Amino acid sequence: SYMLTQPPSVSVAPGKTARITCGGNNIGSKSVHWYQQKAGQAPVLVIYYDSDRPSGVPERFSGSNSGNTATLTISRVEAGDEADYYCQVWDSNSNQAVFGGGTKLTVL
Amino acid sequence: QVQLVQSGAEVKKPGASVKASCKASGYTFTSYGISWVRQAPGQGLEYMGWISAYNGYTNYAQKFQGRVTMTTDTSTSTAYMELRSLRSDDAAVYYCVRRSAAGTSQFEYWGQGTLVTVSS
Numbered sequence: 287s288y289m290l291t292q293p294p295s296v297s298v299a300p301g302k303t304a305r306i307t308c309g310g311n312n313i314g315s316k317s318v319h320w321y322q323q324k325a326g327q328a329p330v331l332v333i334y335y336d337s338d339r340p341s342g343v344p345e346r347f348s349g350s351n352s353g354n355t356a357t358l359t360i361s362r363v364e365a366g367d368e369a370d371y372y373c374q375v376w377d378s379n380s381n382q383a384v385f386g387g388g389t390k391l392t393v394l
Numbered sequence: 395q396v397q398l399v400q401s402g403a404e405v406k407k408p409g410a411s412v413k414a415s416c417k418a419s420g421y422t423f424t425s426y427g428i429s430w431v432r433q434a435p436g437q438g439l440e441y442m443g444w445i446s447a448y449n450g451y452t453n454y455a456q457k458f459q460g461r462v463t464m465t466t467d468t469s470t471s472t473a474y475m476e477l478r479s480l481r482s483d484d485a486a487v488y489y490c491v492r493r494s495a496a497g498t499s500q501f502e503y504w505g506q507g508t509l510v511t512v513s514s
Contacts (some may be wrong), residue, residue, distance in 0.1 A: 287456075319500040321439075326469045327508055328489060329439065334500040362426035372439055381440040383429070383499065 288377040289391060290386035297392045298363050306389045308356040308373030316375045318356040323388075324369045332371075360391070368393045381394060396420040398428075398505035405511045406480050413448050413476040414508040416490030422469035424448045426496065430464065430475045432486040433507075440486075445473060477510075485512045 291309040298304040308318060318336050319330035319348055331340050333349040336356065346361045374387040416428060430442040443454035445464040449509040452464050463476045471488055487507040494502040 297411075317499060321501075324453065328504040329501075330504075331494075331500055331502050334494065334498075334502075337426075340502065374500070380456065381453055382443070383431075383501075385431075385439040388438040 287380045287382075288375065288384050290373055290375065290384055292371075292373060292386040292389045294387070295390045295392065297394055298360075299394045300363055300365060302363055304363050304367070304391055305358040306358045306360075306371050306391065308358070308386050309354055310356075310375065311354060313354055313356050313375065314352045316351075318349065318351050319374045320347075320358045321372045322367075322369045323372065329372065331349075356357065363393055365393050367391060396492065396502055396503045398492060400490060400505040400508045403509040403511070404512075407514055408480060408482060408512060410480050411476055412480060412510050413474055414488050414490075414510070416473040416475075416505050418447075418471045418473065418492070423466075424468055426464070426492050428464075428473040429491045429493070429501065430462075431489045431501070432493055433489070434483065434486040437486075440464060442475070442488075447473065460487040468485065480510075480512045482512050484510065 314391040320333040322332045323329040332343050336350050337349040348359045350357050370388045371390045377384045397419045399417045424447050427446045429444040441466045445452045447466045489507050490505040491501040492503040
């Protein structure tokens with residue numbers, strides 16, 4: 287089945303840019319969605335279809351997808367961005383959603 | 395506004411079954427399917443499957459086939475997920491989720507989760 291690989295952790299200083307990657311075989315041919323999950327809460331969709339933002343998500347959140355890597359970029363990182371982030375695609379071969387293992391974003 | 399409200403925490407013994415519920419509001423229940431995603435303590439998200447609230451069609455992730463049953467009650471706009479033969483590694487928070495719109499693949503709406511503890 288299709289697999290997505292994320293780095294376990296990313297650290298960034300406030301005001302800087304965080305980039306969280308999601309690797310998969312030819313992931314550029316799939317639509318990638320990103321979720322933010324803060325401690326003790328349900329996940330929240332922050333990016334869908336590679337780079338679209340749901341209403342209410344700050345413009346600081348952006349996404350890209352090409353080749354074997356999709357990237358979630360968070361600009362001007364704030365303390366409130368500290369959370370786990372998950373990428374997700376739909377695997378048409380198995381007809382199921384697939385999630386990456388998650389990346390813990392730490393704001394230094 | 396779309397809301398998914400799930401049932402409360404459960405404690406089950408190994409080998410038992412658990413049935414979680416998910417009451418939907420704020421939209422026409424039969425127009426969208428409901429998926430279930432679980433998260434073991436300290437672990438990532440795991441997709442379990444999907445049920446059409448229109449006709450009851452189900453599609454389960456291979457890992458759970460034979461052990462999970464998803465159903466809906468359109469009269470109360472409620473979806474259910476039953477997991478049988480519970481093991482210790484089934485301990486998790488179980489979320490019901492709804493996609494943004496028919497034909498899309500992103501999960502925009504999430505329930506608050508149902509914590510299932512499996513312990514003898």
